[in-house]
Amino acid sequence: MITVWGGQTSRSLRVVWLLEEMGLPYRVRQVDMLAPEKDLAWLAVNPGDFLPAIQDGDVTMVESVAILEYLMGRYGPTPLQPKPGDPAFPAYQQFLHLGEAGLATLMMVPLVSGFIAPAAERDNWGARWARGCVERRQILVRRQLETAPYMAGDTFTAADISVSYALRLGANHAGFPLTDAEQAYLARTTARDAYQRAYARSHEGVAA
Numbered sequence: 001m002i003t004v005w006g007g008q009t010s011r012s013l014r015v016v017w018l019l020e021e022m023g024l025p026y027r028v029r030q031v032d033m034l035a036p037e038k039d040l041a042w043l044a045v046n047p048g049d050f051l052p053a054i055q056d057g058d059v060t061m062v063e064s065v066a067i068l069e070y071l072m073g074r075y076g077p078t079p080l081q082p083k084p085g086d087p088a089f090p091a092y093q094q095f096l097h098l099g100e101a102g103l104a105t106l107m108m109v110p111l112v113s114g115f116i117a118p119a120a121e122r123d124n125w126g127a128r129w130a131r132g133c134v135e136r137r138q139i140l141v142r143r144q145l146e147t148a149p150y151m152a153g154d155t156f157t158a159a160d161i162s163v164s165y166a167l168r169l170g171a172n173h174a175g176f177p178l179t180d181a182e183q184a185y186l187a188r189t190t191a192r193d194a195y196q197r198a199y200a201r202s203h204e205g206v207a208a
């Protein structure tokens, strides 16, 4: 049984979403990152103390997009992961990684500056720089949506799991507005049964 260590708004949602899409059995172990006392069982899994992580038999892994690639490689093949010879593969690979490396990672800087930093440090050069980087990278998502319903083309893939998470993170927690096309895209991806189940499982046992 695969164990997903996660939190309700964490990138563990990407992992749980993929597991639901693939129909694989798993359990979620919630970690409260803001708890005054650290969960020692959690720190033994990831001493770096960032979510998500998975345990699958002898395998322990962190980094949400790497975990997606592991699960698809280990338990695929799956249409969520186009093969290298597929014309959709380059766009798939690009947006799978852009969702984290190009968008979500950079979004964290204005997010923590805007909502967690002391008031005097909220408007800072680093946060403004990161915001500009995200805004320019988001143009690539918008350009893709002018020609196709999904990041890799006509078919939903793990790249959509990666990018959808980032767009929601930015819009809901870091003040990155969504265009009409991005909103329609998110409505499309998050209407999937697997997303709905993943969202519910990720929030189980968590007070509203």
Ligand SMILES: N[C@@H](CCC(=O)N[C@@H](CS)C(=O)NCC(=O)O)C(=O)O
Pocket (backbone or CB within 6 Å): 009, 010, 011, 012, 033, 049, 050, 051, 052, 062, 063, 064, 065, 100, 105
């Ligand atoms: N690139 C990592 C980012 C992980 C990350 O930033 N996780 C957040 C929660 S979504 C976290 O645990 N932040 C606390 C910290 O890094 O101290 C991934 O995709 O898994």
